[in-house]
Amino acid sequence: MQSIQVEPAAPITTPLLDVSNLPASFESVEALDDFLARPSQALVDDLARLDGDIMILGVAGKMGPTLARLAKNAAPHKRVIGVARFSESGVRERLEGWGIETIAADLLDRRSLEALPRIPNIVFAAGHKFGAKDNQALTWAMNTHVPALVAEVFRDSRIVSFSTGNIYALTPVGRQGASEATPPAPVGEYAQSCIGRERMFEYFSSRHGTPGRIFRLNYAIDMRYGVLYDIASKVHRGETIDLAMGYVNVIWQGDANAQALRSLLHCTVPPKPINCTGPETISVRWLVQQFAARFGIPVKVCGEESANALLSDTTLSSTLFGYPQVPLGVMLDWVSDWVRREQPAFNKPTKFEVRDGAF
Structure with missing residues (x-):
């Protein structure tokens, strides 16, 4: 099952x-x-080299539907299965x-997991972030208990599990961001529970020999959500942007989805982390200026940039997959146009500006 062959x-x-x-x-x-x-x-080409079908757990989230569709479009010869409660x-x-x-399945229910087909390739995209500070028990259950169940049930599969750059400490601006070798230093229960998720997959991988990869993402950009949408929509409404979290990394969601799927060919025992984001360290002040210029309205900012920020080093992912295909300037134009025309949004702020880990 673990061999790689061309289909x-x-x-x-x-x-x-x-x-x-x-x-x-x-x-x-x-x-x-x-x-x-x-x-x-x-x-x-990569999915043609990957033996077996693909199942995405937590497919109904923000990225799940386009992740599944991308996989099916890239590999129409494979079954692509999406699992979620489908409450929306x-x-x-x-x-x-x-x-x-x-x-349709509740991932918190082991019997529901046991009833799922045993598919060779699993992308674990379930988790809980939004409102985490208001329901910490659910946050820990979704981010640590469910991964443990999944790792046990799918011990004979490859598993790429979504994680987050929030597991790193804030790093000094002007240096390279946190690399995969940087020791985790999670702040707040959300980030701590995400380390719990990683540890569960690591433990059961070592116990059962399950190959995997831990996919540390921040921040994916869609027209309907993401750091660029958050900033652009506030600028468009004439709101003042706080500059305390003065720098960010972002990546086009299509690029992030592609890297997650391609990571199935780079699984290890135990699963090693890989950072996923854009290569630029982007000034929030500069982003505000860019959007204000596109909207033709004044810049409104407050505070000063802190000396550190949540930043990730993507040397490894760039080596494996190349640089993201959609550039930053294009994303700025797309988001500006979308916000100006008041197109639909997910209404799920990234809370990128949070510095104390309370999501």
């Missing part, structure tokens, strides 16, 4: 990602989702319309 690939009917001809904007949610699901040739109306139907099989 006969079905023809790719979805347009491949063409970075030389990126769209100027997205007219609708449908156009955005279509673009997010365009695979690169590199992703197509329309998500399951949309996934099935894209050719993705769905299974």
Whole structure:
């Protein structure tokens, strides 16, 4: 099961990602989702080398639907299965319309997990962040108990598990951000529970020989959420931006999804972490200025940049996967256009400005 071999690939009917001809904007949610699901040739090639089908646990979250659709578009010869409770109306139907099989299951229920098919490749995308400080018990249950159950049940699969750069301490601005070799120093119960998630996958990997990868992400950018959306929407409303968290990393969600899927070919025992974000250390003050200029309104900021910020070093992921394909300047234009036209949003702030770990 652990061998890597080339499978006969079905023809790719979805347009491949063409970075030389990126769209100027997205007219609708449908156009955005279509673009997010365009695979690169590199992703197509990697999934052709990956033996077996793919199952995504927690598929109904922010990134899950486009992650599943991207996988199916890149590997139409594979089964792609999405598992979630599907409490939000329309998500399951949309996934099935894209050719993705769905299974409704509560990941907190071991019997539900035991009933799932044993698929060779698992992407664990479940977790709890938003409102974590108000429901700490659920945060720990979703971020540590569920991973332990999944690691036991799917001991014979490869598992790429989403984690977060929040497990690192704030690092000094002007230096390279935290690398995978940087010791975790989580602040607050959310980040601590995410280290718990990592430790569960590490423990059961060592116990059962399960190959895996820990995918530390911050921050993915979609038109409907993310650091750029948070800042742009506040600027557009004329709100003042606090500069205390003065620098950030961001990455296009399509690039992050592609790297997560490609990580299935780079699993280890025990699972090693890999950082996923953009290569730039971006000034929040500069972002405010950029959006204000695009909207034609005054810059409104307060406070001063702190000497440290949540920043990650992506040398490893860049070595394995190359630089992200969608550049920062294009993301700024896309988000500005989306916010100006008051298009739909997920209304889930990243809370990137939080410095005390209380999410």
